[in-house]
Amino acid sequence: MRDQLYINGQWVNPDLGGYFETLDPATEEVIQRVPAGSEEDIDHAVRAARRAFDNGWGQSSGAERADWLEALATELEGRQDALALLEVRDNGKPLPEAQWDIGDAIGCFRYYAELARELDQQQNEPLALPDERFRCHIRREPIGVAGQIIPWNYPLLMASWKVAPALAAGATVVLKPSELTPLTALELAAAADTIGLPAGVLNIVTGLGADAGSPLSQHPQVDKLAFTGSVPTGAKIMSAAAADIKNISLELGGKSAFIVFDDADIDAAVEWILFGIFWNQGQVCSATSRLLVQQGIASKLLERLVEAARAITIGSGLEQGVLLGPLVSKGQLEKVLGFVEQATRSGARLLTGGKRPAHLERGYFIEPTIFDEPAENSIIWREEVFGPLLCVKRFNTEEDAIRMANASRFGLAGAVMSADPQRATRVANGLRAGIVWVNCSQPTFNQAPWGGMKQSGIGRELGRWGLDNYLEVKQVTEYIGTEPWGWYLK
Ligand code: NAD
Numbered sequence: 001m002r003d004q005l006y007i008n009g010q011w012v013n014p015d016l017g018g019y020f021e022t023l024d025p026a027t028e029e030v031i032q033r034v035p036a037g038s039e040e041d042i043d044h045a046v047r048a049a050r051r052a053f054d055n056g057w058g059q060s061s062g063a064e065r066a067d068w069l070e071a072l073a074t075e076l077e078g079r080q081d082a083l084a085l086l087e088v089r090d091n092g093k094p095l096p097e098a099q100w101d102i103g104d105a106i107g108c109f110r111y112y113a114e115l116a117r118e119l120d121q122q123q124n125e126p127l128a129l130p131d132e133r134f135r136c137h138i139r140r141e142p143i144g145v146a147g148q149i150i151p152w153n154y155p156l157l158m159a160s161w162k163v164a165p166a167l168a169a170g171a172t173v174v175l176k177p178s179e180l181t182p183l184t185a186l187e188l189a190a191a192a193d194t195i196g197l198p199a200g201v202l203n204i205v206t207g208l209g210a211d212a213g214s215p216l217s218q219h220p221q222v223d224k225l226a227f228t229g230s231v232p233t234g235a236k237i238m239s240a241a242a243a244d245i246k247n248i249s250l251e252l253g254g255k256s257a258f259i260v261f262d263d264a265d266i267d268a269a270v271e272w273i274l275f276g277i278f279w280n281q282g283q284v285c286s287a288t289s290r291l292l293v294q295q296g297i298a299s300k301l302l303e304r305l306v307e308a309a310r311a312i313t314i315g316s317g318l319e320q321g322v323l324l325g326p327l328v329s330k331g332q333l334e335k336v337l338g339f340v341e342q343a344t345r346s347g348a349r350l351l352t353g354g355k356r357p358a359h360l361e362r363g364y365f366i367e368p369t370i371f372d373e374p375a376e377n378s379i380i381w382r383e384e385v386f387g388p389l390l391c392v393k394r395f396n397t398e399e400d401a402i403r404m405a406n407a408s409r410f411g412l413a414g415a416v417m418s419a420d421p422q423r424a425t426r427v428a429n430g431l432r433a434g435i436v437w438v439n440c441s442q443p444t445f446n447q448a449p450w451g452g453m454k455q456s457g458i459g460r461e462l463g464r465w466g467l468d469n470y471l472e473v474k475q476v477t478e479y480i481g482t483e484p485w486g487w488y489l490k
Pocket of ligand 1: 150178207209210212213214215228229233237252285386412451457
């Protein structure tokens, strides 16, 4: 059991001596106590990160950092099974999903190791200027100290999306995981400790949003804030960043549409619709939670979809064959049940689910839930539920589908399914979203940019864009003219 903070390469007790408990959402039992970091702990961590940046890490080569990232990936690989089990206990997700996530997290460290190596070759890139008396080259330098705040839906994976590119770029990190799922982040610290990552390069401070996240977002020695979470918290982070003009990137919520045309293969459509909304209990920022189905196949598709949703096995993530685990917390379950009540009151038709499964007495479980034809201005159609709740509406024309999909304050993702590639391309181009899936929903790759338009966020993670989040661009311009400049001194 790790119940200490990881600051400056040391395991330390929280300065104020506070702790909170993290629960197993399938059993509602306490797993362990976790240190409640405070402003003092954040200050220690940020100062350690500053020193580590100024005294070596910030000046190291990409190749050196690549070696560290690869060592970290190998260390995590050795702990893969234990990490997956811990993720299931802390978050609730089914074990195969946790195994998938941990594998992806390791892949993310390896991928950014590659980009760190390439960075050395891209350094001092010459830039042609229109005036031959000047020579210019471009440097890409690490941004400094990164304060990173992450949510609970993919605990170690979200940590890797933040930590790997930052370290690859040469930034140092203070990471605050979600108070609901802090355990695998502490294991990441343990892995860093085992490989002997230089002190202060990676600091992990567990704690509550108001007590640890907020001081991190306000600390004057933090150069960059990277946040994934809800829109209201994102707005607070943005205000904090505004106070001293910190660089920020925000990955926020979504209410993504899945458009299915009547030429689509019904089995494939059902499969991807289910994957798009019930994977990870629907607690996915990019979940395709609004289904837009063309009139021609609507009744047949819905019949198949409801039947398949009812067949999903619900239970503890550790049980074999389970495809839907509990939601992460009591609060999240209550929130989702609240949405169900509101949807019913607003007149949407409940096709299946909407309640806790009768056979499970404990745990924060809810059945896969599908509502038909909520009003376009209803809360259930507009707001992010972050649970296994799908809303369905019908459309007639391609133009209607695009208009309905885009009528949202969010713009994270979208999906389209059609046998006509030209139509799929037109729809993909028409969607105002940062991620569009054609004939599928959700597959995510370390190489491809991740992030949203509108209120879904600012900036992109993953791929080379993720590395750019932690790099400053510097021009170095040299006068090489043979004549004196001759402006003042004629
Ligand atoms: P949240 O905003 O409640 O919390 C996210 C993190 O912020 C947690 O670590 C929390 O402790 C911290 N926090 C809370 N208040 C804070 C404050 N005042 N200052 C600084 N930090 C604070 O979100 P959540 O409930 O953990 O996650 C769910 C949300 O995350 C959903 O809206 C979902 O869409 C979004 N999300 C987005 C992506 C993406 O890539 N776009 C990925 C995963 C989750």
